[in-house]
Amino acid sequence: MNFLSDTTAAAHPALLDAIAHANGGYAASYGNDPLCQRVEDRLKEVFETDLKVLFTVSGTASNALALSILCPSHGAVLCHDEAHIHRDERGAPEFFTGGAKLIPLPGAHAKIDPAALTATLNSWPQDFVHTTPPRALSVSNLNESGCAYTAGELAALTGPAKAKGLGVHFDGARFANLLAGSGMTPAQASWKAGADILSLGATKNGALAAEAVILFPSVMDRYGELQARQKRAGHMVAKMRYVAAQFEAWLTGGLWLDLASHANAMAARLADGLSAIEGVELAHPVDGNEVFVALPDAVAQTLRAAGAGFYQWPDGTARLVASWSTREDDVNALLDAARA
Template sequence: MDFTSDNICGVSTEILAALSLANEAEAAAPYGADAMSMSLDTLFSDLFKRPARVFPVVTGTAANALALSACVQPWQAILTHEKAHIEVMECGAPEFMTGGAKLIGVAGDNGKLDLVALKKAVQDSGQGCIHRSQIACISLTQTTDAGTVYTVAELQEITDFAREQGLLVHMDGARFANAVVSLGCEASELVKGIDVLSFGATKNGAMNAEAIVFFNDKLAENFIFQAKRTGHVVSKARYLAAQLKAYVTDDLWLKNAERANEVATYLVDQLQKLDGVSVFTPVESNLVFVEVADGLAEWLKDQGVGFYSEAGRADGQRKLRFVCGFSTTQSKVDSLIYVIRSYYKLLKAA
């Protein structure tokens, strides 16, 4: 039983079929000049109901770092949540790809940027001061790293503020599909006011494909050279394009995300029936955060259950994260619940 992340899941059969079909072509132009790669701009423009320029890459880290490199100069700064993925989980890639632009963490409950704190960060940033990095961009994560989802209204407030301040807005959408499903809205509603989106697919059924989607055409003008300079222009790009095309065709991306979200909801329902397990973050997508005793966390490890965990605290409690993917089943959840119940039975018997 592995609930470590949704990227442990395999590849959707539809995407494997698309890769096989792409492989049947005897030859195709390299570096994105093939017909399938050339069709992505139109495909994503239709999906988001606004003009888009699309650049496929193979990792989410590349998508985020390269997208941000198009938004800022090395002497500028990016405001993001203090626990955002780009801040704590990218090994300095955004700073590296931007040539040294500074990431500034901003507070906010449950993984979301707080608008009041965001405004204060800009107010206190020293804009125009020669000694301070100049803020140029806001980066937000949808779905957040806490598993929560920005509503359309919340996004509107942040993007409106960004426009007032002359700031660009980047969205880390590694789990963008889960947010669309959670809100039951159109994808286009979540990208209003967004300049560039890191559109995730690998966590939700693709093999190794992400898309940098520019809605601000000016940012995309010379981006291909930045991508090439950093080694992210793929020779056989048709295989990335084939994955992305299959991913959004017939709403596969939404169907996969819906399954992941539904199983996460089922997991929460089962966990809340247990004593000694506390769900401490709103579950709005496919990520579930719980607080348990150290002993239970160690027991789960011993039983081969995969999960992310924070260090144990002085009070003997520990925070765990369980993630459900598109191929996670209810029976897998039932097995996890059985293992947890077994721990408490042993405690009572001792």
């Protein structure tokens, strides 16, 4: 009954096999090998566009590197107050940008309120020397409350931001869960919705350690700079083929979407079962693999005593996360314990 995080799950055997398969002979290092090139070509098909990809091994590195080419040190990044880049990256975006300011925005269910975005864009001018001009917008989808922005909701944010000249970053740490839950295509959920750069995470969905920064055509000319920043930050993995190998297996035959669909289905089962119990209330819509619930203390204690693992969130709710490896039996056992 481990619902602590999708990062507590094991790596999927197909991805480990792919690493073992890549483990023969010599290959060019630092991303210059045929496997890295193959994955880039595959991603072009998946996203239906030209693109450049840079592999990393953590979502934080992806986000901070991506933002470092969108926002100068004297600019600001707009994001939700709950955004991982704001709450959970120990200042990495500020560090990698050389001191850019993060301006947190409000909005229910960790979704940026478009009116708040517009108000901020208007009250932080681009051309007044004393203020810090917003230069980038970062949107997490799936977001930190497990909620998905629709294509229309994304456009309502990226449109006004782009009109003011901001670059747009999407944090896709749970991008596969978003696609599996929403039915959007990778293109619809990224560049067609206004993203210039996407942090694409596989680690939460079956990888050992595989993350990527994807540059869409609007910023592809910044690839050299991104690589230089990756090197300078100490994030340029020498034996990059092993990261690419995980992505190749993940994308093959739609495995990434199958794993995410399973995780989402387990979360939906959890949410349905828990919300049917008197006194238990869902805090947010469940659009992916994360469930946030207000649990009466007695229920929370009973679950912990029964061996269930989940985190208490700062707002007092319980966060339960399902992964590709969550078993239906574990969901049922948790629901039985909660009902009892």
